[in-house]
Amino acid sequence: MMKRREFITLLGGAAAWPLAARAQQRKAIRRIGVLLLGSGSDPIVRTWVAAFQEGLRQAGWIDNDNLRIELRFAGDASGIRASAEELVKLAPDVILSHSSPGTSAIQQQTTTIPIVFVAVGDPVANGMVKEIAHPDGNTTGLTNLFPSMGGKWLELLKEAAPRVVRVGLLFNPELQFSRTYFPSIEAAASQLAVRVVRIPYRSPAELGDGADSIAAEPNGGVIILPPVGAYPPDFFLRLQQNRLPAIAGARAGLTAGVLMFYGADNTDLFRRAASYVDRILHGEKPGDLPVQFPIKFEMVLNLKAAKAMGLAVPRTLRVFATEVIE
Numbered sequence: 433m434m435k436r437r438e439f440i441t442l443l444g445g446a447a448a449w450p451l452a453a454r455a456q457q458r459k460a461i462r463r464i465g466v467l468l469l470g471s472g473s474d475p476i477v478r479t480w481v482a483a484f485q486e487g488l489r490q491a492g493w494i495d496n497d498n499l500r501i502e503l504r505f506a507g508d509a510s511g512i513r514a515s516a517e518e519l520v521k522l523a524p525d526v527i528l529s530h531s532s533p534g535t536s537a538i539q540q541q542t543t544t545i546p547i548v549f550v551a552v553g554d555p556v557a558n559g560m561v562k563e564i565a566h567p568d569g570n571t572t573g574l575t576n577l578f579p580s581m582g583g584k585w586l587e588l589l590k591e592a593a594p595r596v597v598r599v600g601l602l603f604n605p606e607l608q609f610s611r612t613y614f615p616s617i618e619a620a621a622s623q624l625a626v627r628v629v630r631i632p633y634r635s636p637a638e639l640g641d642g643a644d645s646i647a648a649e650p651n652g653g654v655i656i657l658p659p660v661g662a663y664p665p666d667f668f669l670r671l672q673q674n675r676l677p678a679i680a681g682a683r684a685g686l687t688a689g690v691l692m693f694y695g696a697d698n699t700d701l702f703r704r705a706a707s708y709v710d711r712i713l714h715g716e717k718p719g720d721l722p723v724q725f726p727i728k729f730e731m732v733l734n735l736k737a738a739k740a741m742g743l744a745v746p747r748t749l750r751v752f753a754t755e756v757i758e
Contacts, residue, residue, distance in 0.1 A: 487706025
């Protein structure tokens, strides 16, 4: 027969089982979908992911503990659409979307799952939010660009390549927000004695022809309008072949011949995006969270490209740069 002490111990253990089960249930695992434009093997993209995860950890969210992060990477329009569909089908608590094309693809799939975007240029002009202070709907986030930056791009390009007197603005008419940069660029051009040429394109072939038309006259340059992800890689090579100094608002293409980049520190934006994800997981609505602007900026100089173009970049600009590619 079982002894009385053993029987009481058994009852005590049995009584604890429901408590343990309830404690396990209370530790519910939340799920976050993440759509990134680029390759998972790209060191820059990996830095963005690490910054986002670090921000989540600081808020108490640990991947594979109380949180599960579903990462998806895409490099073209079809890949973006497929990844967006896949993430929405997983029904995560929040989706973090990178760039305008990525955010747009997610928005086309859901109007209910909260979306936090990162590195979207002018989300109002893009039609992604109603207004900056009160986004409304299921979307908010952090923008990395705004129209007044266009003038700064031209100033920096002119400083790095003083001989430039004609600048091409190649833009896709279907991407209306690219036009929002025209006024600030053209205002700066009037002060810098630079002629601005608007060149629309609707295909990769027309894009290449546009670059060739700028190079057909001496002392030309290019401002690569957002979204940089819309330009095929061979376009950057075309610029290099034509020895056209160019500036972009995103780092894409720098190793392929783009002269310089000036824009928001995207790593910092991904880190800050974690705070909005945290607030939404705690019950706040994205439509009530105002769109945030960048507070840290980067300027990267590609001296390798400068040398190939025969440019002697001023020392003052090199000192100002946060990174130099030799």
